[in-house]
Each structure stands twice: as C-alpha cells, then as structure tokens.
Amino acid sequence: MAIATVNPATGQTLRTFEPYTAAAVEQRLARAEQTFAQYRLTDFARRGELMHRAAELLDADQETIARLMTTEMGKPLTAARAEAAKCAKAMRWYADRAPALLADEHPAPTDVTDAGASRALVRYRPLGVVLAVMPWNFPLWQVIRFAAPALMAGNVGLLKHASNVPQTALYLEDLFRGAGFPDGCFQTLLIPSATVSDVLRDPRVAAATLTGSEGAGRSVAAVAGDEVKKTVLELGGSDPFVVLPSANVAAAARTAVTARVQNNGQSCIAAKRFIVHEQVYEEFRAAFVQRMAALRIGDPLQESTEIGPLATAQGREDLGELVADALDLGARAECQVAVPAGLGEGWWYPPTVLSGITEQMRIHHEEAFGPVATLYRAESLDHAVELANDSPFGLSSNVWTTEPAEQERFVRDIQAGGIFFNGMTASHPALPFGGVRRSGYGRELSGHGIREFCNATTVWIA
Template identity: 50%
Template sequence: MKAVNPANNRLIKEYPEHEMAEVKHIINLAQEEYHAWRRVSFVQRAALMKNAAHVLRKNKEKLAFLITQEMGKIIRESRAEVEKCAWVCDYYAENAERFLTAEIIETDAGESYVSFEPLGIVLAVMPWNFPFWQVFRFAAPALMAGNAGLLKHASNVPGCALAIEKIFKEAGFPENIFRTLLIKPNLIPDVIGDRHVQAATLTGSEPAGAAVAALAGREIKKTVLELGGSDPFIVLRDADLDKAVQTAVQARMINAGQSCIAAKRFIVVEDLLPAFKQKMAEKMRALKVGDPQDESTDVGPLARPDLVRDLERQVEKSIEQGARLLLGGKAIEGPGNFYQPTVLTDVKKGMPVYEEETFGPVAAIIPVQDEDEAIAVANDSPFGLGASLWTKNIEKGKTLAREIRAGAVFINGMVKSDPRLPFGGIKKSGYGRELSHYGIKEFVNIKTVWVAE
C-alpha cells in the first residue's frame, strides 16, 4: 500500500498490507478486548478519551504535516483538522455518560426504562479527504459507548491510518480496542461477514456506500452512511452580498474543494447575479495555488490524478453544453495534481456541474428568477447533505429552510460539522447521523427493560 505526495506525485512510503489470516486474528483480539471494555466505567473511558485529545494536541504539528504530505491539504487546514479531532474527543468524554444514561419510562410496570448498550465491533470505512476528522468523529462516540473499532482507511493515507491507531494506544486505551486494517476493498466483504463484526459505518462515494450497505444488509447488520453532496448555496434578493460572496469562496475552496459539504451549486437570483459573478471571480482569482506546506498557500493539489481528470471532463462537457467560463477551467501543468480555481456561469440542468458532485475547486453559478425557483433548483439533485441560504429576513429564511431537502441548512453561514450538532444527509447523501447525542446512539442496542411490581 503506497502513500504518494499529491503535490509532486513522489512516493512517500510503502506499507505492507494485512493478509486475511492476520485480519481475522485482529478481529478476534478486538472481540476479546470488547468483552472487558464494555464493562469499563464511563469515568475511566472519559479519562482515556481526554488523554487522546491531549496526544492529538501535543503532536499537532507532526500529525498536520502527515495529513498534508499524504493527501495535499494545506497545512493551516491540517492543523485545524487535528484540533477539531481533539475537540470531538473532549466533547464525548464530557457528555457520553449523560447521553447514554438509562431513560425512565412510566408504564404499567413497577419499573421500566430504556438502556443504551454497546453493540460490539464496528467497522469504519473512511475516506482520504479529512483523514483524521472523519475517523475521530466515528471513533470518539463509538469507543465511549463501549464498542470496539476497526478502521479500513482509504488506501492513499496509510500513514494517517496507522497514526490514529497509535494515538489511541498512546492515550492508554486497551491494545486492541481500536485497530487499523491495511486492506484493499476486496477484503471488506469478509470483514463485514465476520460474526464478531456487528455494524459498519462508511463515509465516501455513493457507489462505495451502496456496496457496503448491500454487504451489511445481506448479513443483517446496522449501517450508517455519509456519502456525496452537491450542496446548494442560495443567494436571495435581500442577501448581504459581500458577506455571501466571501463565504461562498471559502465554502467552495475548503480542502481545495474536496469536501462533501463544500458548497458546489451557487443559486443566485438574477437581480444580484452580475455583482455576484464579478465579486466571486475576483476573489477566486486572488487565491494562491501551490505547495500545501507553504503557509501562504490557499489552494493545494487534489489528492489523486484521476480526480483532476474527472474535473476536466465535468468542466469541458458543461462548457460544450453552454456553460460560460469566467475563470480557470484547466489543470495546471507540472508536477502534482493541481487544478485552477474555476468559476462557471449560465449553468443549467443537464450539465455535469449541475447534475454531479464536483470534487475540486470548481464553482457552478445557476441563475434563478426568484426564491421559489431557487428552492426548486436546490432540491433538484439526487443529493441532500447540506445547504446554505442567504437572506436578511431571518424568519423567511427559517421558513424556506423547511422546504430544502437536506440534512442541514445554514442560514447566512457556511455548512460545517460540529460535535454538538447531528451530521448526515438524506436521499443519495446517505442515512443515519454522526455527532451530537444522535450519533452516539447509532451504534448501541436501545434496550427496553420492564420490571413487574
């Protein structure tokens, strides 16, 4: 398994893969560990999870460099990702016991209550774009609930995968309660089919999610899926235009546009369209593309060469179908997987940048007549992860938010994940929720206990 630097496509390191016999051994060790771990008190678990937060912060520079080196995120964003992982560890250390306290229900019994108990081993199939955050937002609640975790990470971030396992060990967690499996996708069916593995969670593409859901469904095992997104960024007639444009650029360009919840379709009422296009193109043009380890860089490389080719196809075909190029539109020649910050306007239904998820620095501006058409276009997508809505009329914004089919709507703000709020989507963006008290209850047995008088 190879780690390749996407800024220059040079090999960083090659890692040996686990054979299936070794995978089975790891699963058996995790199962043995789980039987003891599920009985460990919340106080003890919380102390270890606090330790994990400390280990993350203590090693922030080293871990941030690893993220940047393996998948190309600019170093400022990599540091922020490590810090956010520490936050989610602290959050569940401080709140897990309260979230999972038995719920007393008054019935005809002498006593009746709902108990929240761990399931066992949970497999996490995780992507490369937020190689630490995606894992920790699963692992922190899962471990605090008393489960064991197995990580099958993306094959281009093996160093990150092993570093996460090491963090939990250094924090004092039991040796086998969280393990990394360096395996190819073809071994995932065997892992899900193992009798000790009780559930699976996946963050990634729609095809990957469908495959894991089908495998788990065949085994009748619980799944949570967080898949792709083509998030709308809706700018209404009464929006604060300057703030909207500033946030639009940030929301599109985070992680070089490689984020499921990055704004991708900019739906703008025609009254504001000329000014919005001009201001957005100006700000995008000012972004510095380059070495992700350079503190002054705004946009780093894409994680793999095939992602550049996908963007080229989407942009070129959309232009052939009538989209107008305001800025960019080309891969950058030279070493590394760089693509120009790109703005397309006059985008219409049927074009790839309207219909598909664009995973890179490409903004598609879609003109609409009014707010009714804006909501219709926002919902005209197979995805439903997040949405951003811009208006000075907050009450109208809250009313319109109810009409948007998405897992989250941010009014006058950028869509983001927060440990305190549930995160997930609908439609082909997946199902289930991560984070908040909702997330920790995804992988527990919600058990009714009824006691006679």
C-alpha cells in the first residue's frame, strides 16, 4: 500500500509520501536511543508539564486535526472532534496520575526480614525505545493511549502508523515536539509494513505495541518472540451484545445501533453479534432494524452525517464478501440501506442487518469491519452465554439485564477482556483495555497500561 492520503468519500488521492530511506530510519533510531538516555532521568513533574502542554496544543488544534482525520479515513466529523477531545483528556489523566501509578511499592517489613533484608521495594523503570504499530480507524486515540503512558513512564516512542493516515502520523510527531518534548521522544516512521520487522529486530528497540488485525499481530509477535522482546497486542473483536428479558428493550435497541455503527462500524470494540433472548427477540429486532434503516449516510464532513464511507476500498470488498457469503448460505437481510445517489466514487457500504446466521457462514467466525450487524435468537440464558462465547475473539462484551444473578453469571463465564452491563463498550483512561484469545494480550490504559512497558525492579537492601 502506498503511503498516501486518499479521501475515502471520493477515492481521490490528495497527498503521497515517499517512504523513509534506510538512512533516515537509522537516524531516527539513533536519535531515539540518545534521547532515552537523558529523558529517562527527567522527573514526573517535568514530564507532566510537557504532557499538559501537549494536551493544550491538541485542544487548540481540535478542529484542524478532526478535519484531517475525517479526510484521511472517513469518520464523521463530530466523531473526529470527540476523538481529539478524548485524547487530550487521557494525556492530562496520565500527566496527573503517573507519579502515583508508578510509585515505589514497599512490602511490609515483616514480609522480607526472613529473607535477610532490612528493607525492600519495587521500582518501576522505563524499558527504553518502544515501537508502536497503529491502525487507521482511530488514528489519534490509538496512538495517544500508548504514547501518553509510555512517555510519562520515561520511555520514548517510534510510531509506524497505518499507511493511509500519514498526515495524522506526522501531526502527532509535531504535537509532542511543539509541546517541548526532546526531538527523539516521539518520532514517526513513514515506512511500509514490510520493514517493521527490521525495526523491531534492531537492538535499540526494547518493546513493541500493536493494534490491528490478527495477521499483523501474529507477524509482530513472531518477530518479538524471536528477539525476546515485550509486546502488547490489541487485535480484532467480534463483540457480543446480549439482551435478556429484564432489559429495557427500547433503550437496548437505541444503544445497539450506536454500538454497531460507531466510527462507520470500523471499531474493534463495536458490538457486532446481537444475541437476543427469544422472549424479547421480536421487540428488539423491530426497533433495531428500524433505527439501522433510518441512519443518515453522507459526506462525513457534514454535521448531520451519521455514517460515512469505509476507510479503504479493500475494506469494502472484504465486508461485501462476508455479507455475500452469508446470504448465499441462507442468511436473511433484515435491512440493507440504499446508499444515496450523488455521493461520489467513495467506499460506501450500506448499514445492514442479517439474521439466520449459521456456523457455516464466515461472518459467524470472522470480524465484520463495517456497519453490518448479525442477529441471533437465544433460547435461554445458557444458550445466550454459549453464543456469546462462540467466537475466536474475546475483546469486550455488552450484556443487558437488571438481574444481579444474570450479571454474575456473565462476569463468571464470558470470555472477554471487558463486560459492560446496560450500556456499550467504551475505553477510558482509568480502566484497563485489552482482550483474550485471538483479540490479543496485555493491557492498555489505567495503571496496568503504564506498567506494561516498565521494568518492575526488585530492590533488596540487607
């Protein structure tokens, strides 16, 4: 894939970039190593001052960066503004809380005296240069939720962003430099995916984090494993959205639409499989389908637009193949909204609801990355749990029930990194984010996220 800004609403190439040469990459690696040697010695007060300044600059740039994100990957402008605001909030959260999150831990003296220590502690020290391989769907947020904790911990970052959001990637480098961070603290690498393994194998790179497809995660994990380097992987998801009889069905249906089509349906934590108890199935189905069919498709730069184009032509093709496979094998299209005429040659895909899903259909096992929802009828609570877990993924989940016993059942048995009751999945700086199974491993955000790229060092004093 070329490194270029291609407007997904029109298919027009707006800017192209030459990949960095090997010499340019070497220069940035050397700068990162040199910067880390000094930056790791700064205190939390100085790092927090810089991070707060970066957040202020981001707030000032909100409209500009929001329009850039929309132009590069097609998300509605209102969502792009919200993404920028969320990033600034997370930056401030880590700037204020990093000292407490990484404070020395002191075991009780009585716990260590039998080992001959008069005193012992655990100190969190930065690992070094962290390579971040990031996706296009949340081109600002995915990066900031790595960069804010990593930089506050004393690490430095190298960003290999998706090739279709190069201007957002360069903006991020400028943002941190403009805030006063040393030049080597955060650098963007405009390189093709094929050269990521070379960067990761470089001895100056200490660790890597990746958000993206299962295939990309396997590739990075294989190289990192061979080099014995720490990784955090946040991969795909096919999150269940379970509705049980005690739920407020009208509220569940309203939320379900937002949960499915957020970011034009291109979100790993978007609800994708809607599992509804047979007692309330028809009520939910009717309300959900009606709302999906009423979504406003249009120019993502228009304030009224609810659904914009998919980010890439390949993404539209892949999604279309999943839907065609399901329909060929007997699925029913509850709705498939017609794309309005006159929108241009962009990569539009209609909001779609499918029912009658079987195990033979690819969409039952694969992630549908776009505004396509699948409906399942659950015969009982046990059946709902079984359907929810019938996926190779395990990122997050949504369960609608007011019964405490049912909530406890899902907390005990659901195979996912998160469970959101009577609402939709969201990421927040205070809560750990990540998955299990083929959705990856490790955690971002919260104290768990900032400690992922730290050396938990045991200090023993006789």
